[in-house]
Amino acid sequence: MIRLPEFHEDQEYRILRETAAAFAQKELSQQAEQLDLEPTRGRVREVIAKAGDIGMLAALIPEECGGGGLDEYAFCVALEEIAVEEAGVAASLLAHNTALLPSAMGEPEALITGVSPDDYPACLAFPGDVSFSGGRVQGRVPFAFNVQECSFITLIPAGSGGTQALTVRGDTRGVETTPEAYQMGLRAARAGSVRLDGAEPSNIISGGDMAGAVERVMLLGLASIANGISRSALHKAYAYASERYQAGKMIVEHQQMRIFLAEMLAAVEQGRTLVKRACEDGGIAPAVVAWLRCTESACKSAIDGVQIHGGYGYMRDYGMERLMRDAKYCQMYPTTSQEALLRLLEASEEGWQP
Amino acid sequence: MTAKGVSERGKKVLLDFPALAALREHDRKGIDEILGIVEGCAEYKREVALPRALQLDQRMEREPDYFDWETMREACRYNIFSLAIPKVLGGLAEKYMITGMALAVEELSSACGGIGLALAAHSLGVAPVIASGAMAHWDTVLHEIVEEEKKGNPVVMAYGITEPSAGTDVEEPEFLEVGKIGMEAKKVKGGYLLNGRKCFISGGSEAKYFTVTAATDRSRPLQTWTTFLVERDMEGFSTPRVELKMGQRACHAAELLFEDVFVPDSHVLGYEGDGMANGILIIMAASRGPVGAIATGIARGAFEHFLAWTREKRNGKRPIDEDRIRMTLADMLGSIQENRGLFLNHSFGGDAVFRGAFTHPIFLSTFLIPRTIRTSKPYSAFLNSYYGKALVNALFRYFIKDEDVTDMLAKASLAKFTCADNAMALTSRALEVMGADDSPQRPWVEKAYRDAKLTQIYEGTNQLNRLVVYNTEIAQSLQVEIPGPFKKGVR
Numbered sequence: 001m002i003r004l005p006e007f008h009e010d011q012e013y014r015i016l017r018e019t020a021a022a023f024a025q026k027e028l029s030q031q032a033e034q035l036d037l038e039p040t041r042g043r044v045r046e047v048i049a050k051a052g053d054i055g056m057l058a059a060l061i062p063e064e065c066g067g068g069g070l071d072e073y074a075f076c077v078a079l080e081e082i083a084v085e086e087a088g089v090a091a092s093l094l095a096h097n098t099a100l101l102p103s104a105m106g107e108p109e110a111l112i113t114g115v116s117p118d119d120y121p122a123c124l125a126f127p128g129d130v131s132f133s134g135g136r137v138q139g140r141v142p143f144a145f146n147v148q149e150c151s152f153i154t155l156i157p158a159g160s161g162g163t164q165a166l167t168v169r170g171d172t173r174g175v176e177t178t179p180e181a182y183q184m185g186l187r188a189a190r191a192g193s194v195r196l197d198g199a200e201p202s203n204i205i206s207g208g209d210m211a212g213a214v215e216r217v218m219l220l221g222l223a224s225i226a227n228g229i230s231r232s233a234l235h236k237a238y239a240y241a242s243e244r245y246q247a248g249k250m251i252v253e254h255q256q257m258r259i260f261l262a263e264m265l266a267a268v269e270q271g272r273t274l275v276k277r278a279c280e281d282g283g284i285a286p287a288v289v290a291w292l293r294c295t296e297s298a299c300k301s302a303i304d305g306v307q308i309h310g311g312y313g314y315m316r317d318y319g320m321e322r323l324m325r326d327a328k329y330c331q332m333y334p335t336t337s338q339e340a341l342l343r344l345l346e347a348s349e350e351g352w353q354p
Numbered sequence: 355m356t357a358k359g360v361s362e363r364g365k366k367v368l369l370d371f372p373a374l375a376a377l378r379e380h381d382r383k384g385i386d387e388i389l390g391i392v393e394g395c396a397e398y399k400r401e402v403a404l405p406r407a408l409q410l411d412q413r414m415e416r417e418p419d420y421f422d423w424e425t426m427r428e429a430c431r432y433n434i435f436s437l438a439i440p441k442v443l444g445g446l447a448e449k450y451m452i453t454g455m456a457l458a459v460e461e462l463s464s465a466c467g468g469i470g471l472a473l474a475a476h477s478l479g480v481a482p483v484i485a486s487g488a489m490a491h492w493d494t495v496l497h498e499i500v501e502e503e504k505k506g507n508p509v510v511m512a513y514g515i516t517e518p519s520a521g522t523d524v525e526e527p528e529f530l531e532v533g534k535i536g537m538e539a540k541k542v543k544g545g546y547l548l549n550g551r552k553c554f555i556s557g558g559s560e561a562k563y564f565t566v567t568a569a570t571d572r573s574r575p576l577q578t579w580t581t582f583l584v585e586r587d588m589e590g591f592s593t594p595r596v597e598l599k600m601g602q603r604a605c606h607a608a609e610l611l612f613e614d615v616f617v618p619d620s621h622v623l624g625y626e627g628d629g630m631a632n633g634i635l636i637i638m639a640a641s642r643g644p645v646g647a648i649a650t651g652i653a654r655g656a657f658e659h660f661l662a663w664t665r666e667k668r669n670g671k672r673p674i675d676e677d678r679i680r681m682t683l684a685d686m687l688g689s690i691q692e693n694r695g696l697f698l699n700h701s702f703g704g705d706a707v708f709r710g711a712f713t714h715p716i717f718l719s720t721f722l723i724p725r726t727i728r729t730s731k732p733y734s735a736f737l738n739s740y741y742g743k744a745l746v747n748a749l750f751r752y753f754i755k756d757e758d759v760t761d762m763l764a765k766a767s768l769a770k771f772t773c774a775d776n777a778m779a780l781t782s783r784a785l786e787v788m789g790a791d792d793s794p795q796r797p798w799v800e801k802a803y804r805d806a807k808l809t810q811i812y813e814g815t816n817q818l819n820r821l822v823v824y825n826t827e828i829a830q831s832l833q834v835e836i837p838g839p840f841k842k843g844v845r
């Protein structure tokens with residue numbers, strides 16, 4: 001066993017961590033391989049429904065509106081724990097909750113009349129090229145999680161400065177969803193593209209900086225999922241290395257293997273710190289930094305985790321190659337690292353005019 | 355440099371590999387032959403591999419037992435199963451065997467890492483039959499491969515060294531000495547009884563012939579490590595399972611199960627006990643460079659698809675019009691060319707080491723003996739006898755020097771881990787830059803990312819390959835010493 005450094009958190013977060021970990025252990029660990037190989041609607045819904053029991057289906061919606069009432073950091077903590085067992089389920093929950101977020105930011109009535117938090121899966125079709133005029137939505141979103149058989153889609157149209165959000169029922173005329181032909185990672189969050197051709201929104205929500213809020217949660221959520229993946233890689237690889245004998249010793253005694261493992265440990269430590277700091281301080285820049293670093297580290301942790309397992313790591317049975325595919329998808333959405341870096345500098349520069 | 359009489363693909367090869375163009379000025383015929391091989395592979399890529407690679411990969415995730423024999427049959431048209439087989443036997447290997455192999459597998463793997471592996475692993479299986487100088491089997495097994503290939507029937511070979519409890523351990527003498535070896539070949543009258551398992555054997559579920567290593571005494575694996583030729587229909591032999599791989603799926607990784615498999619004395623390749631130096635080390639010295647070329651092909655395939663993506667329009671803009679993308683492309687090309695430099699450096703050196711033996715008149719003259727005599731019982735009994743083996747061994751040893759093999763091993767291992775790491779980095783970066791776009795190119799690059807990972811693992815993990823480079827080139831503690839009738843041991 002490997003012990004992570006003490007990470008100081010308030011009592012409420014610690015309790016939530018334990019609850020989420022217990023859920024993931026009980027409901028996901030046995031099924032992780034199936035959720036990846038055959039993430040059918042029925043199978044995914046079944047485990048997601050159980051996530052509802054711990055408040056994860058409307059996590060960010062205030063308690064008085066019937067939600068879980070989690071703050072951003074609490075939500076991230078829960079996602080990290082869930083991702084340790086199955087990152088795809090965590091990503092699906094993230095996408096679902098982010099899709100509900102604008103409703104929570106607008107008038108409480110919007111929630112009640114428009115969407116029900118039990119309407120899983122909700123899809124956040126973002127980022128994309130979407131316009132709204134004359135009561136109709138037009139546009140295209142190349143990639144989003146939870147697209148397949150979604151109940152409704154949340155969109156942030158261009159032109160409102162990001163202060164407006166729309167929800168469109170999945171079965172509305174003018175909404176065309178196309179499932180990913182072959183989704184490499186985070187498969188339980190059944191992804192695809194969306195095309196909108198004159199669809200009529202079921203709800204128009206106005207409020208604060210919807211685009212900013214949605215993007216922030218998405219970035220922090222994926223950063224947390226990435227941290228969960230790094231943790232999973234660390235624990236699995238450490239356990240394997242402690243059992244495998246090669247080149248005259250247990251491979252956990254080979255220096256290069258130890259360095260790989262320590263890098264994973266450092267990734268988790270750094271990743272958690274970045275997420276916590278970003279949640280405490282607000283703003284987009286720390287969220288971007290957390291997403292950049294956590295997802296990059298998770299990719300490395302997963303690749304090295306496979307390497308520690310040697311040939312076995314390349315095979316489905318050991319659950320390591322899945323981490324490699326999942327980690328990469330955390331890094332490929334909702335933006336790309338280069339674009340994120342360019343924006344980071346821009347957001348930090350005074351008087352920058354594009 | 356313009357080359358007359360060379361196809362478009364050939365011209366591009368000469369541009370990508372100026373060393374080849376320079377060599378062509380001295381040996382036009384020799385180089386044009388390898389250009390011909392690459393051109394064939396390029397056609398195979400276009401006509402056969404690319405149209406099915408993606409679907410095949412996706413299908414084999416769900417149906418891991420499925421195997422697409424059609425891709426193998428098609429490969430016969432381009433003589434891909436004869437790449438490692440000497441020309442005197444009707445194969446393609448002559449002066450530039452390793453270089454031709456490396457360029458061919460780069461081309462094939464640029465279409466599909468799995469198809470590239472399926473075809474390359476066959477040559478890996480063939481290699482011990484050649485390198486051990488087991489000429490008794492050349493006119494039977496290798497001849498069959500060549501003849502059946504002409505008829506469009508692939509006769510596949512596989513090389514089995516890895517065991518469930520020994521992966522890294524079978525790749526290095528020092529580790530084999532302390533390894534926990536599971537398989538055993540017990541000496542019995544007239545041959546050996548093989549018991550145990552080999553795992554992850556590429557092409558193992560399709561192969562008809564296998565070159566397999568085993569200890570004749572498990573308590574002294576290094577001293578008794580021996581290479582055997584095993585035939586699929588030998589009693590007690592089976593391939594009970596194939597693995598569920600992340601990538602390179604078009605090629606099965608199979609388990610080989612030996613339950614009291616009787617292998618006759620005639621099927622010992624080389625001598626009992628020379629399976630490390632004259633088996634694994636000499637094979638790795640030749641093959642790790644081409645494995646680097648597999649990685650390079652995967653990287654190149656990813657580059658080709660990434661480049662196509664950069665030219666697609668998104669909201670009226672093309673990625674390639676941005677500076678950052680142009681620089682990323684230049685980086686990628688740089689790493690591909692770095693790889694090529696390394697594997698070509700190895701293959702030129704390797705060919706120089708092997709060429710002497712395989713092009714020498716003494717060697718060639720043995721094939722003037724009519725085939726009927728060569729395949730006769732007394733002749734093969736002689737070749738399989740102590741004196742017959744000693745004769746071939748002496749000829750090989752005259753040309754193939756231990757220090758050259760050691761040097762090749764160093765260059766091959768260096769090329770292997772560098773190419774693999776570069777391929778992993780390139781494919782990772784390509785996806786990172788593309789993001790979750792809905793371009794039809796993305797699934798190809800994702801596949802390359804999954805395929806590339808394997809190149810860091812097989813043929814010795816990249817860690818093992820680094821150790822070999824240190825041991826051979828820097829510490830000089832690992833010197834290949836090929837045992838024979840006149841000398842024993844690996845150190």
Ligand SMILES: Cc1cc2nc3c(=O)[nH]c(=O)nc-3n(C[C@H](O)[C@H](O)[C@H](O)COP(=O)(O)OP(=O)(O)OC[C@H]3O[C@@H](n4cnc5c(N)ncnc54)[C@H](O)[C@@H]3O)c2cc1C
Binds near residue numbers: 309557
């Ligand atoms: C798809 C596939 C196809 C293959 N095809 C073939 C084939 O055709 N024929 C064949 O014989 N084999 C084949 N192999 C086996 C392959 O060569 C082995 O997987 C490889 O040698 C590693 O062995 P292992 O998997 O047992 O890993 P291990 O040896 O158990 O290694 C586990 C980890 O420990 C590390 N390690 C070990 N020793 C040291 C050390 N001294 N210092 C630092 N780190 C160390 C390794 O680098 C690795 O990261 C294939 C494997 C795969 C996955």
